[in-house]
Amino acid sequence: xxxxxxxxxxxxxxxxxxxxxxxxxxxxxxxxxxxxxxxxxxxxxxxxxxxxxxxxxxxxxxxxxxxxxxxxxxxxxxxxxxxxxxxxxxxxxxxxxxxxxxxxxxxxxxxxxxxxxxxxxxxxxxxxxxxxxxxxxxxxxxxxxxxxxxxxxxxxxxxxxxxxxxxxxxxxxxxxxxxxxxxxxxxxxxxxxxxxxxxxxxxxxxxxxxxxxxxxxxxxxxxxxxxxxxxxxxxxxxxxxxxxxxxxxxxxxxxxxxxxxxxxxxxxxxxxxxxxxxxxxxxxxxxxxxxxxxxxxxxxxxxxx
Amino acid sequence: xxxxxxxxxxxxxxxxxxxxxxxxxxxxxxxxxxxxxxxxxxxxxxxxxxxxxxxxxxxxxxxxxxxxxxxxxxxxxxxxxxxxxxxxxxxxxxxxxxxxxxxxxxxxxxxxxxxxxxxxxxxxxxxxxxxxxxxxxxxxxxxxxxxxxxxxxxxxxxxxxxxxxxxxxxxxxxxxxxxxxxxxxxxxxxxxxxxxxxxxxxxxxxxxxxxxxxxxxxxxxxxxxxxxxxxxxxxxxxxxxxxxxxxxxxxxxxxxxxxxxxxxxxxxxxxxxxxxxxxxxxxxxxxxxxxxxxxxxxxxxxxxxxx
Amino acid sequence: xxxxxxxxxxxxxxxxxxxxxxxxxxxxxxxxxxxxxxxxxxxxxxxxxxxxxxxxxxxxxxxxxxxxxxxxxxxxxxxxxxxxxxxxxxxxxxxxxxxxxxxxxxxxxxxxxxxxxxxxxxxxxxxxxxxxxxxxxxxxxxxxxxxxxxxxxxxxxxxxxxxxxxxxxxxxxxxxxxxxxxxxxxxxxxxxxxxxxxxxxxxxxxxxxxxxxxxxxxxxxxxxxxxxxxxxxxxxxxxxxxxxxxxxxxxxxxxxxxxxxxxxxxxxxxxxxxxxxxxxxxxxxxxxxxxxxxxxxxxxxxxxxxxxxxxxxxxxxxxxxxxxxxxxxxxxxxxxxxxxxxx
Numbered sequence: 001x002x003x004x005x006x007x008x009x010x011x012x013x014x015x016x017x018x019x020x021x022x023x024x025x026x027x028x029x030x031x032x033x034x035x036x037x038x039x040x041x042x043x044x045x046x047x048x049x050x051x052x053x054x055x056x057x058x059x060x061x062x063x064x065x066x067x068x069x070x071x072x073x074x075x076x077x078x079x080x081x082x083x084x085x086x087x088x089x090x091x092x093x094x095x096x097x098x099x100x101x102x103x104x105x106x107x108x109x110x111x112x113x114x115x116x117x118x119x120x121x122x123x124x125x126x127x128x129x130x131x132x133x134x135x136x137x138x139x140x141x142x143x144x145x146x147x148x149x150x151x152x153x154x155x156x157x158x159x160x161x162x163x164x165x166x167x168x169x170x171x172x173x174x175x176x177x178x179x180x181x182x183x184x185x186x187x188x189x190x191x192x193x194x195x196x197x198x199x200x201x202x203x204x205x206x207x208x209x210x211x212x213x214x215x216x217x218x219x220x221x222x223x224x225x226x227x228x229x230x231x232x233x234x235x236x237x238x239x240x241x242x243x244x245x246x247x248x249x250x251x252x253x254x255x256x257x258x259x260x261x262x263x264x265x266x267x268x269x270x271x272x273x274x275x276x277x278x279x280x281x282x283x284x285x286x287x288x289x290x291x292x293x294x295x296x297x298x299x300x301x302x303x304x305x
Numbered sequence: 306x307x308x309x310x311x312x313x314x315x316x317x318x319x320x321x322x323x324x325x326x327x328x329x330x331x332x333x334x335x336x337x338x339x340x341x342x343x344x345x346x347x348x349x350x351x352x353x354x355x356x357x358x359x360x361x362x363x364x365x366x367x368x369x370x371x372x373x374x375x376x377x378x379x380x381x382x383x384x385x386x387x388x389x390x391x392x393x394x395x396x397x398x399x400x401x402x403x404x405x406x407x408x409x410x411x412x413x414x415x416x417x418x419x420x421x422x423x424x425x426x427x428x429x430x431x432x433x434x435x436x437x438x439x440x441x442x443x444x445x446x447x448x449x450x451x452x453x454x455x456x457x458x459x460x461x462x463x464x465x466x467x468x469x470x471x472x473x474x475x476x477x478x479x480x481x482x483x484x485x486x487x488x489x490x491x492x493x494x495x496x497x498x499x500x501x502x503x504x505x506x507x508x509x510x511x512x513x514x515x516x517x518x519x520x521x522x523x524x525x526x527x528x529x530x531x532x533x534x535x536x537x538x539x540x541x542x543x544x545x546x547x548x549x550x551x552x553x554x555x556x557x558x559x560x561x562x563x564x565x566x567x568x569x570x571x572x573x574x575x576x577x578x579x580x581x582x583x584x585x586x587x588x589x590x591x592x593x594x595x596x597x598x599x600x601x602x603x604x605x606x607x608x609x610x611x612x
Numbered sequence: 613x614x615x616x617x618x619x620x621x622x623x624x625x626x627x628x629x630x631x632x633x634x635x636x637x638x639x640x641x642x643x644x645x646x647x648x649x650x651x652x653x654x655x656x657x658x659x660x661x662x663x664x665x666x667x668x669x670x671x672x673x674x675x676x677x678x679x680x681x682x683x684x685x686x687x688x689x690x691x692x693x694x695x696x697x698x699x700x701x702x703x704x705x706x707x708x709x710x711x712x713x714x715x716x717x718x719x720x721x722x723x724x725x726x727x728x729x730x731x732x733x734x735x736x737x738x739x740x741x742x743x744x745x746x747x748x749x750x751x752x753x754x755x756x757x758x759x760x761x762x763x764x765x766x767x768x769x770x771x772x773x774x775x776x777x778x779x780x781x782x783x784x785x786x787x788x789x790x791x792x793x794x795x796x797x798x799x800x801x802x803x804x805x806x807x808x809x810x811x812x813x814x815x816x817x818x819x820x821x822x823x824x825x826x827x828x829x830x831x832x833x834x835x836x837x838x839x840x841x842x843x844x845x846x847x848x849x850x851x852x853x854x855x856x857x858x859x860x861x862x863x864x865x866x867x868x869x870x871x872x873x874x875x876x877x878x879x880x881x882x883x884x885x886x887x888x889x890x891x892x893x894x895x896x897x898x899x900x901x902x903x904x905x906x907x908x909x910x911x912x913x914x915x916x917x918x919x920x921x922x923x924x925x926x927x928x929x930x931x932x933x934x935x936x937x938x939x940x941x942x943x944x945x946x947x948x949x950x951x952x953x954x955x
Binding site: 201202203205206207208209210211212213216220221224225228298299300301 | 670697699701704705709711713716717718719720721722731735766768779782
C-alpha cells in the first residue's frame with residue numbers, strides 16, 4: 001500500500017512540475033502585451049515591465065517564477081492592481097468550492113441511486129425513463145440548461161432568485177442543479193454499466209447459490225464491487241464540475257473563481273491566468289491523488305499491482 | 306420412437322456422409338454480428354438516421370435560400386421567424402437559417418477532426434507502447450500518467466490563446482495536443498491483450514516488421530472499441546467548442562458555430578428566446594444522437610450484453 | 613421406474629435456452645437419482661448439459677433458460693414447484709455448490725472468512741462471533757493453514773488450491789445433504805487436484821453429505837464416484853457403477869472418453885487419444901443418435917433414429933446404442949475386434 005501511495009505521490013509531483021513549466025512557457029508565447037497602451041509613455045511601460053520582472057531573459061524569469069511558486073507565490077494580477085493571485089484565490093475560491101461541493105455531493109448520491117435502479121430494472125420501464133433523463137443531461141450542456149431554467153424559474157415563475165450568492169440559500173439551488181446535471185447523468189450511466197458488469201460475475205452466482213435474497217445480493221456483493229470502478233470516475237467528475245463553474249458562475253452572476261478566470265482570459269491578465277491555471281491544475285492533481293489512494297484502499301487487488 | 310416391425314438399417318456409414326449434418330447454424334462474421342445487434346437497437350439506428358439528416362442539412366441547408374451567413378442587413382434586423390427568414394434574423398440582420406447550418410458545418414467539422422486526429426495519433430502511440438513494451442512502454446505510460454493529470458480544457462484555453470483564437474485549425478490543434486492520451490491508453494491495453502494471440506505470433510514468426518504488425522494486425526483489431534470511444538468523444542468536443550465560445554475563445558465572428566450562436570443569443574435571451582433555443586436544439590440533438598449511437602455500438606460489440 | 617426412497621431424483625428433465633437464433637435444447641430428457649451418502653458423477657464434454665442440469669436442480673437456472681419438461685424431487689418435495697423463498701431456504705443450506713474457478717467465484721473485495729460465514733449466518737440465527745467460531749472450526753476441519761490469520765485474507769492473496777478449500781468450506785458449513793461440485797478441480801494443478809479430491813472424500817465421510825460431481829475428466833471420477841452417468845449432447849448415453857463404466861463400458865462415446873484419459877502405464881504415443889469432431893449444435897439436434905457424426909462405428913440406423921436404452925449385466929448398467937441391437941452383431945463384433953487391437 002505504501003509503495004502504491006508513494007508512486008502516486010511521485011507522479012502527482014511530477015505532474016505539477018510539468019504543469020507549471022508548460023504554463024510558464026506557453027504564457028511567454030501568448031500574443032498581445034498587457035502594457036501596450038498608447039496613452040502611457042514608453043518609459044512608464046518599461047518601468048511596469050521591470051516591476052513584473054518581464055525585462056529579464058526568459059530562462060531567468062522561469063527560475064524566479066518556479067522559486068516563487070515553491071514559496072506559494074503565484075505572482076501579482078495586472079488588472080487588479082497590486083493584488084496578488086494568491087489573495088484573489090483566497091477570496092473567491094471558497095465560493096466556487098462551496099457551490100461545487102453542493103453540486104457534486106447531491107449529484108453523486110442521485111446519480112448512483114439512479115444507476116443502481118437502472119441496472120436492477122434493466123430493460124424495463126424505470127431503466128428507460130432514467131436513461132432518457134441521463135442522456136438528456138449529457139446532451140444538454142450547462143450553457144443551454146442554465147439560461148433556460150434561469151429564465152423559467154427566475155424570470156417567469158419568480159420561484160428562485162435569478163442570481164447572486166451568499167444572501168439566501170435559494171440562490172444556490174439553480175446553479176448547483178445546473179452544475180450537477182452532467183454529473184448526475186454521467187454517474188447514472190456509468191453506475192448502470194459498472195453494475196451490469198458486476199451482475200454477470202461468477203461470485204454473484206456463488207452468492208445466489210448460498211440462498212441469498214436478490215436484495216441482499218445487491219447490497220452485500222454487487223454494490224461495493226460496482227462502486228470500486230466508480231471511484232475512478234470521481235476525478236474527472238470533479239474536473240467537470242470545476243469547468244462547469246466557469247459557465248455557471250457567469251450565468252448566475254456568482255462571484256467565484258471561475259468567473260475571474262474567464263474575465264482574466266478576456267482581459268489578457270497573464271499573471272492571473274497563469275496563477276489560476278496552475279492552481280486549478282494542482283487542485284485537480286491533488287484530488288486525483290486522493291481518489292487514487294482511496295481506490296487502493298477500497299480495492300484490495302490494486303495494492304499488490 | 307423406433308418402430309419394432311421394420312428392421313433398422315445397420316449398414317455402416319462413412320464419416321464423410323455424416324459431416325453434412327453439422328454446421329446447421331448460419332455462420333456469422335464479427336461485423337455481421339455487430340450489425341445484426343445494432344439493427345435491433347432502434348434508438349441507435351434512429352440516431353444514425355438523424356445524424357445523416359443533420360449532415361445533409363449542414364451541407365445543403367445554406368443553399369436553400371438566397372442569404373449568406375455574413376452579410377449585415379440592418380433593415381431586416383431582429384426579425385422573428387417568417388416566410389422570408391425561416392429562423393428569423395439576428396441583431397445585424399443576418400439570416401439565422403443560413404447561420405445555423407453554416408455554424409453546424411463548423412461545429413461538426415471541428416468535432417470530427419478533433420476526434421479522429423487525436424485518436425489516430427493516440428492509437429499509433431498506444432500501439433507502439435503496447436507492442437514494444439519494456440522501456441518504451443514504461444516511458445510512454447509514465448508520460449501519459451503525468452499529462453493525464455493536467456486538466457485538458459484549461460490547457461485548451463491556454464493553447465488557443467497562444468495559437469490565436471478564432472479558426473477551426475487552432476481549435477483542432479489545441480484539442481489534438483490534449484486529446485490523444487485517452488485513446489493511447491485504451492489502445493495500449495487492447496494491444497497488450499492482442500499481441501499474445503496466435504495470429505500475431507504467426508506473423509511475428511513469419512518475419513513481419515513491427516510497424517506492419519502494428520498497422521495491419523493489431524490496430525485493426527482494436528477498431529471496434531476505438532470507434533465506440535470516438536462516437537462518445539464527438540459530443541464532448543462539441544461541448545468543448547460551445548464552452549470555449551461561451552467564454553469568448555471560440556470561432557471569431559462573423560463566422561458562426563453552434564457554440565458561437567448560443568453565446569450571442571444568450572445575451573439577448575429574454576427578448577429573442579428562439580435565437581437561443583434553435584441552436585441549442587441542434588447541439589442537444591447532435592450530442593444526444595452520438596451518445597445513443599455510441600451506446601448502441603458498445604452494446605452491439607459487447608459479447609456479454611448480446612442476447 | 614425407481615422408488616422414491618432416493619434423496620434426489622431427476623425424471624425426464626428437459627431444459628432449453630431461448631436465444632435469438634431459436635430454442636437451444638441444452639438438456640433433452642434425462643433421468644438420474646442420488647442416494648444418501650453417495651457420490652455420483654455426471655461426465656461429459658463441455659456443453660453437454662451437465663452444468664445446466666445441476667443449475668436447474670438447485671433452482672439457479674436463469675433466463676433465457678427454461679425447464680421445458682420433467683421433474684426434480686428432493687426429499688420428496690417437487691423442487692420445480694417451490695417458491696423463490698422456499699428455494700432459498702434450501703440453497704446454500706441443504707444443497708450447496710462448488711464451482712470450477714475459485715478465483716472468479718469468490719468476491720474479490722470481501723475477506724474469505726466473511727464469505728464462508730455468510731451462508732451460515734444466513735441460514736442460522738447466530739451472532740457474528742458464533743459464526744466466526746464456526747468458520748474457524750470449518751477451516752480447522754479442512755486443515756487450512758493458519759486459519760486465524762487467513763480468514764482475514766482476500767481471495768487474491770491465497771493460492772488456487774487454498775481458494776478451492778475456501779469454496780469447500782463455504783459449501784459445507786451448513787452441513788448440506790447434497791453437494792454439487794461443478795468441475796471442482798479443473799482449474800487446479802494436478803497435485804492440488806488430488807488434495808481437493810481427498811479433502812472432499814474425507815469430508816463426505818465426516819459430514820454424511822452426498823456429492824454430485826460434474827466433470828469431463830474420468831480420472832477425477834475414478835477416485836470419487838460410486839455411480840457414473842455419461843452425458844452427451846443433452847442426453848445420458850450410458851450409466852452404471854464406476855466398475856461398469858471403467859471395466860465394461862458399452863457406449864462408443866464412453867470408449868472415447870476412457871481412451872482420452874492419459875495413462876502412465878501405457879505407451880503415451882499410442883494410447884493417448886482424443887475424440888475427433890465436435891458435439892452437435894443443440895439448436896437443431898440430429899434426429900438420430902447425437903454421437904453418430906463422431907462415431908467410428910456409426911451405421912444408417914444411428915443417423916435416422918435414437919436408440920433405446922438397454923440394460924446390460926445389471927439393471928443399473930444401461931446404455932443407448934444401436935450396436936447392441938439384435939441385427940447389429942456384425943458391427944459390434946467388428947467394433948470389439950478393433951478395440952481389442954487398440955488395447
